[in-house]
Every structure is written in structure tokens, then in C-alpha cells.
Amino acid sequence: xxxxxxxxxxxxxxxxxxxxxxxxxxxxxxxxxxxxxxxxxxxxxxxxxxxxxxxxxxxxxxxxxxxxxxxxxxxxxxxxxxxxxxxxxxxxxxxxxxxxxxxxxxxxxxxxxxxxxxxxxxxxxxxxxxxxxxxxxxxxxxxxxxxxxxxxxxxxxxxxxxxxxxxxxxxxxxxxxxxxxxxxxxxxxxxxxxxxxxxxxxxxxxxxxxxxxxxxxxxxxxxxxxxxxxxxxxxxxxxxxxxxxxxxxxxxxxxxxxxxxxxxxxxxxxxxxxxxxxxxxxxxxxxxxxxxxxxxxxxxxxxxxxxxxxxxxxxxxxxxxxxxxxxxxxxxxxxxxxxxxxxxxxxxxxxxxxxxxxxxxxxxxxxxxxxxxxxxxxxxxxxxxxxxxxxxxxxxxxxxxxxxxxxxxxxxxxxxxxxxxxxxxxxxxxxxxxxxxxxxxxxxxxxxxxxxxxxxxxxxxxxxxxxxxxxxxxxxxxxxxxxxxxxxxxxxxxxxxxxxxxxxxxxxxxxxxxxxxxxxxxxxxxx
Ligand SMILES: [Ca+2]
Numbered sequence: 001x002x003x004x005x006x007x008x009x010x011x012x013x014x015x016x017x018x019x020x021x022x023x024x025x026x027x028x029x030x031x032x033x034x035x036x037x038x039x040x041x042x043x044x045x046x047x048x049x050x051x052x053x054x055x056x057x058x059x060x061x062x063x064x065x066x067x068x069x070x071x072x073x074x075x076x077x078x079x080x081x082x083x084x085x086x087x088x089x090x091x092x093x094x095x096x097x098x099x100x101x102x103x104x105x106x107x108x109x110x111x112x113x114x115x116x117x118x119x120x121x122x123x124x125x126x127x128x129x130x131x132x133x134x135x136x137x138x139x140x141x142x143x144x145x146x147x148x149x150x151x152x153x154x155x156x157x158x159x160x161x162x163x164x165x166x167x168x169x170x171x172x173x174x175x176x177x178x179x180x181x182x183x184x185x186x187x188x189x190x191x192x193x194x195x196x197x198x199x200x201x202x203x204x205x206x207x208x209x210x211x212x213x214x215x216x217x218x219x220x221x222x223x224x225x226x227x228x229x230x231x232x233x234x235x236x237x238x239x240x241x242x243x244x245x246x247x248x249x250x251x252x253x254x255x256x257x258x259x260x261x262x263x264x265x266x267x268x269x270x271x272x273x274x275x276x277x278x279x280x281x282x283x284x285x286x287x288x289x290x291x292x293x294x295x296x297x298x299x300x301x302x303x304x305x306x307x308x309x310x311x312x313x314x315x316x317x318x319x320x321x322x323x324x325x326x327x328x329x330x331x332x333x334x335x336x337x338x339x340x341x342x343x344x345x346x347x348x349x350x351x352x353x354x355x356x357x358x359x360x361x362x363x364x365x366x367x368x369x370x371x372x373x374x375x376x377x378x379x380x381x382x383x384x385x386x387x388x389x390x391x392x393x394x395x396x397x398x399x400x401x402x403x404x405x406x407x408x409x410x411x412x413x414x415x416x417x418x419x420x421x422x423x424x425x426x427x428x429x430x431x432x433x434x435x436x437x438x439x440x441x442x443x444x445x446x447x448x449x450x451x452x453x454x455x456x457x458x459x460x461x462x463x464x465x466x467x468x469x470x471x472x473x474x475x476x477x478x479x480x481x482x483x484x485x486x487x488x489x490x491x492x493x494x495x496x497x498x499x500x501x502x503x504x505x506x507x508x509x510x511x512x513x514x515x516x517x518x519x520x521x522x523x524x525x526x527x
Contacts (some may be wrong), residue, residue, distance in 0.1 A: 053104045056184055057086035066179040068092050076101075082132065088180060096164055098141040098173040099124050102184050107135030110181065110189040111465060112174060112215070114196020114203040116453075118152045118356060119143025119165060127197055127221060127453070128465035137181055137189060141173045143199075150349070152356030157364060166388035170194075170203050171211045191473060195465050197221035197453040198415060205391035205424075208405060212397035217404045217468035222416050222453055225424055227389040228382045230416060231357040232375050233314045233323035237339060238351030240309040242371055245302030248335070250342050252299060256307065257332030259288060264329070268448075269510035274458050275329050276448035276499070276507045278411040278418075280527075283311065283328035310339065317376055324419035330412025334451050338414040349415065361385050393427035399441040404471045406443055406464050406478055408501075410450025412457070418446055425504065443478050444504040447485060459485035459499050479503040484519045500524055 053075055060073035070090040078084045086102040099122050111131050113124050124140035126132050144164025145154040154161050164172070174192075181189055194215045196204040201223025208218050224230055240246050248256075264281035265271045275281050285307035290298035299307065314322040336343035338350050355370040362381040363373075375382060395405065407425060409418040425444045429435040449458020462485040467478040483501040488494065497517040499508040502524035514521030 053084065053086070057088075057102070059183070060086070060088045060180065065090075065183070066176045068098075068176040070180075075104075083135065085138075086184070090176065092172055092176065093160070095146075095161065096141060096144040096169050096172065097122060097146065098139065098176070100177055100180055101138040102180070103135050103137065105135055106137065106185060108187075108190040109134075109136050109469070110177070110192040111136040111138055112170065112177075112192070112194045113138060113140040114170075114194065114200020115141065115143050116198045116200055117149025117353070118145070118155075119169075119199065120145055120147040120149050120151065126465060127195055128219065128463045129461070130463050130466040131195060134466070136193075137177070139173065139177045141169050144169045150352050150356065152360040153366065154360075156360040156366065162361070162388055167206045167210050170207055171214060174211075174214050191216045191469065193217045193219070193465060193468060193472075195219035195221070196223075199224050201225065201416075202227065202389075202391060208398040208403065209391050209394055212395075212403060213401055215403065217472040218398075218406075219464040219468050220405060220407045221464070222409050222413050222418075223391075223407070223421065223424070224416050225391040225420070226386070227357060228386040229323050229390070230420065231354040232382070233325070233417075234350040234354030235358065235370060235373055235375075236314050237306075237310050238348070238354060239371055240306040241340065241348070241351075243302060243305070245300055246306045248299075248303050248306060248340055249296065250336060250340075251296035252303060253335045253340060253342075254332040255288065255297065255299075256283075256285070256328075257330065259283070260328045260331070268507060269512065270516055272497075272510075272516055274449040274499075275411070276458075276509070277527075278327060278329065278446060278448060278507065279505060281328055285311070322375070324417060324423055326414065326417040327411060327419055330414065330449065330451055330456055333456055334412060334414025338452070357385070361389075393424055393431045395428055395438075395442065396432050399432060399437070402472070404441055404468055406445070406468050406471075408445045408447055408462070408464060410447040410452065410456060410458065410460065412449055413452045415452040422504070445478075445501050446504050446507065447501070448499070448507060459487040459497055461486045461488055461495075462501055 057073050057075045060070050063070045068090045070088060072089040074087045076085050076087050084104040088100045091097050101124065111126060113126050115123060119142050122140045122142050124138050144161050178188065192215050194204050194207055201220045202225050204218050204220040205223055205225045207214050260283050261275065264275040265273060267280045268276035285299060285304045288299040289304060290300055294300050310326055311328060312325045314325065316322055339348045341348035358370045358373050359366050359368050362378050362385055407421055409421040411418050428442060429438045432438050447458060450456045450460045454460045462483060467481055467483055470476050470481060471478055484498050485501045486495040486498045489496050498519040499522055500519050502508050506524040506526045508522040509525040511521055511523060
């Protein structure tokens, strides 16, 4: 069968031939036959050989390209909810692994999915639903090491691993991916996007600040943009928990969570279990002080001290702020994993991550007693680590090339505090020349009741890749796109509740009537 595209090309080619035959290009009056071309010649042109999707995929298997050794290249057939794509895997300098998905039907765009933790594995599934369904070339990488996301031992005295994880791996893999895209499709991506959460959010901001031309639009979710400051807070929280009497049982953590919900839930106009007016919610742990001996219904003084450490700013001895602390809400869901560690055998993920930084990156001593870590004594080492790990708020170059950024953060995140994202958003304004300059290229959304990246009582599913693409390509700011966040049933995946996504500092406020689970019953308000 003849290729329809080559037929169309032949028909177009026939027009200049006719123009020439009729004296085309003259004074106009005598050229009417152009509008009524004689039938195309009946001779069949030779068919143009066209490679199949399978053939276009197979060329990558075992190939060397742009300094990378490509390994697997497999055409993955369409399955439920996913179109056909070519899966390419590869490795750079022996330790940096990556994966690229090349859809057979391409939307001419690329989406790089950020990693998590200390990386160690590839997770190519985008957070935003459209990332997996809209025809993007998908890319992901492992940060330059393989293994458990909690294990930082690979970074000990290893400048290559430190640089790859810190700032270089995404850019390096993105350069290889550009070559893969050119080879597969014969052109560059029209637009390239990045989306990441947690360490992936840090990677997003590293890209925007160090390699501002790599991506046209960036979605930054719950970013760990300053590992060194955040992890000092992790260690401080761990020290408080380890102090005599400082640990909290699940019953006491649940007590804290329920007390805060009872106090703050209705501040947004509806007692729906979601604290949406987060900024109006303040909590003093001392209101739960035991008055007649220790019990599950109250907190002892050492437990109040632990809670105060977590909710307060962490300061240096000179009074400057290291970390803004965490806001109240969602403790019963977040603390057993991230803080107290009761869900994972007794040491929370906060302290485990903090220990990795202290042992393998700052002190260089795998046997170091992290509970005895004094950040003031190691301030030089922390500053040095920050030069590799932390992102600055300088987005001038990214904004200057037309880049658009969406920042989003769950208010019940017990890994990374949403208050850190507020600080970053404010610092960007200071750095780029004011809030109006920032707001022309960046918008920030709090996600009420959402835990770390996902989960929690709030609506945690929201398509920010679609939103940033519409902004970058069509000029429509996300805050005018009427974006709705939904919570999906864990089994059926059907939406069970929806709220408008509200631009900071507004929050979804109940209108006073209407279905409490419908986004239409809420409007974005600041008080
Ligand atoms: Ca509420």
C-alpha cells in the first residue's frame, strides 16, 4: 500500500509543474488554469520506504550516543490508559542510569520526571496525570547512584556522586535525551518541561537556577530546595524526640492531630476535616499539658518541648533562622512515618535523612553520633555541602528566557514544611526585583490537607503539567485556569471530593451552601 504522506507530497509537487506549463508567475490575468489544474499524471511514483515504529526503536539498543551507553530499546505495546512507546534505557559514566519513553504518536514535547530521597532508582511516572497520557517524551534518572532512597553512603568522599546528585545528573541526561529525540523524530522537542516533588522539587529548582535554558516550564512540588537547612531541622527534631521523655506515642500524636482539627477546621467555613485556612491556624502544645499525671489524653513537659521544637523556627546561636519549622495539621497521618518513626520501627525518616547528610557528606564519618551533632561546629562543612546541594532563589535567567514555574506544597507535609516554600517564594521576589516581576513568571499554590507529595485528608491530585504548559504555550496564568484539585478513592480511583486550587495566600472557602464535596461550593479567599 502506498504511503498516504508520499501521495500528498506528490500532489503538492505537481502544482509547480502545472504553473510552469501554463506560464505561471506572469501577470495574473492569464493564469486561471492554476485554479483548475489538469488531473495529476496517472503514473504511480515509487513508494518511499518508511521505517516502522519497531525499527525506529530498535536502532537504540546497545548504541553509543552523546557519551552515553544505551542498553535496552523495547517497543512497549499500547495497554489500558497508555499508548505505544519505545522504552530506551542507558547509563552515563558507569553510574548515572536513565530511562526515556518515546511515544509512537508524539505531542512534540518532553517531560522530565524528577526523583526522590537520595534517589537510587528511576521513577518515570509523572505526578500530574496528563504527563503520562498527553504524548510526551518522558525522561527520568536515578541521581547517579543505585540502591535505597534512604542510603547516602555512596556520597562518602565521592565527588562524582556528589556532583551528579547535587546538580549535574538531570542536565547531563537531558543533553543525551535531546540527541535521542532528534534521532527518533528528526526534530527537537518544541517545548520541554520538568516536574518533581521532594528531592525532585529540589532538582527542579537546581535546573531553573543552574541550567535555566534546559526547560521551558517547571512544576516544583514540595521542594527540598535546601537540603542542608532542612536536614539540620530533621536532626534537631530527632534530638528532641531522643531527649529523656521526649518521644510521643501514636495515641499522643493522634491527640495532637485531633486537637488541631477541632480548633482550625471550621476557619474555612466548613467542618469537613480539612484545615484550608492554614495561615489562621495556630497551635500551642502547652494547652495539652498533663495536670494529673501522664496519660494518653495529655502531653508531659518533655513531650511539649518536642512539639515546640517541631513547630518553631530553628535558629542559629546568632539568632538567624536556619529553618522556618512546620505548621500544625495532619500529625496523626504524618508523624508515625516522618517524625516518631512508630510506623517503621522507631526512627523517623526525618532523622534517617538527616543522619545521611551528617555522616556521609558533612563529617565524612560513617560512625558519627548524629545525636551529638553541633551544626555550629560544622558550619564550614555545611556551607560547602550547600554549594553542591542547595538551590538559590535566583530565577532571573529562567524568567528571562520565558520560563514559567508553578510551586505547590501540601500544608500537612511532615517531610518538608510548606513554610519553607513560602520563604522561597518570598526570597524569589527579593532576588528578581519585586513581587510583580516574580508573579509574571511564577505562581504558588498551597494544597490544604495534603501530606508529602500525596496523601492526607485533602485533595492531592492536580494536573500542574497541563497548567504550566498552558501558561508557557498559551499565556494563561494557572490562577486563571480554574484548576480543580481532587481526592480519588484509593480503590476505584473515582473522585470523592474536589476543591479549587487557590493561589497563595488565598484558600478554598466554603460559600455557605452547596455540595461540600464539589469545587463549585468554594471560592478562593484570603480571609
Ligand atoms: Ca475545613
